[in-house]
Amino acid sequence: MKSEPSDCSIDDLAKLPGQSVAWYGVRNYQARNFMRDQMKVGDKVFFYHSNCAEPGIAGLAEVGRLAYPDQTQFDPKNKYFDPKATPETPRWFNVDVKLVKKTRLVSLKELRGHLELERMRTLQKGNRLSITPVDPSEWEFIIGLL
DNA sequence: GCCAACGTTGGC
DNA sequence: GCCAACGTTGGC
Numbered sequence: 001m002k003s004e005p006s007d008c009s010i011d012d013l014a015k016l017p018g019q020s021v022a023w024y025g026v027r028n029y030q031a032r033n034f035m036r037d038q039m040k041v042g043d044k045v046f047f048y049h050s051n052c053a054e055p056g057i058a059g060l061a062e063v064g065r066l067a068y069p070d071q072t073q074f075d076p077k078n079k080y081f082d083p084k085a086t087p088e089t090p091r092w093f094n095v096d097v098k099l100v101k102k103t104r105l106v107s108l109k110e111l112r113g114h115l116e117l118e119r120m121r122t123l124q125k126g127n128r129l130s131i132t133p134v135d136p137s138e139w140e141f142i143i144g145l146l
Numbered sequence: 147g148c149c150a151a152c153g154t155t156g157g158c
Numbered sequence: 159g160c161c162a163a164c165g166t167t168g169g170c
Contacts, residue, residue, distance in 0.1 A: 002167095002168090004168090027166095028153075028166095028167095029153090030153095050167080050168060050169090051167070051168050051169080052168090055168075055169070108169080125150090125151080126150075126151040126152060127151090127152090127167095127168095128151070128152055128153085128166075128167045128168070129167095130167085
């Protein structure tokens with residue numbers, strides 16, 4: 001799961017020990033579907049810092065709550081407001097996520113250096129999805145780097 | 147700030 | 159359904 005550290009960094013998450021935070025604001029259908037249809041409580045995720053000086057994996061987190069309607073879509077004052085969404089027919093969903101641990105920064109550059117991760121979805125050219133599944137083999141490999 | 151690589155929107 | 163225009167993401 002990608003987050004811009006200027007928006008929510010691994011340290012921000014670490015300031016909320018044991019607390020789940022809403023992963024609101026996803027406005028891409030594919031990313032939404034991953035959260036809504038595939039993510040279960042307890043699933044582990046890599047917390048990735050994007051759009052920053054040192055992009056890369058900054059920590060581990062886990063799903064704390066199943067997907068539910070993203071509350072920001074209903075609030076006209078919110079930047080994520082969606083006029084086409086109603087509480088009866090919500091369009092956007094989010095899970096809650098909580099910190100497992102902060103790790104060393106495994107940079108994008110380092111990730112790209114491993115042949116084992118060649119096919120990793122988030123490393124593919126042109127990929128802009130903020131949420132992507134990680135293959136078990138890729139997961140284990142990266143855990144081994146930490 | 148630049149720009150490639152998308153995804154979305156809306157006219158037709 | 160097509161596709162041009164536009165908006166966004168995110169590395170660099």
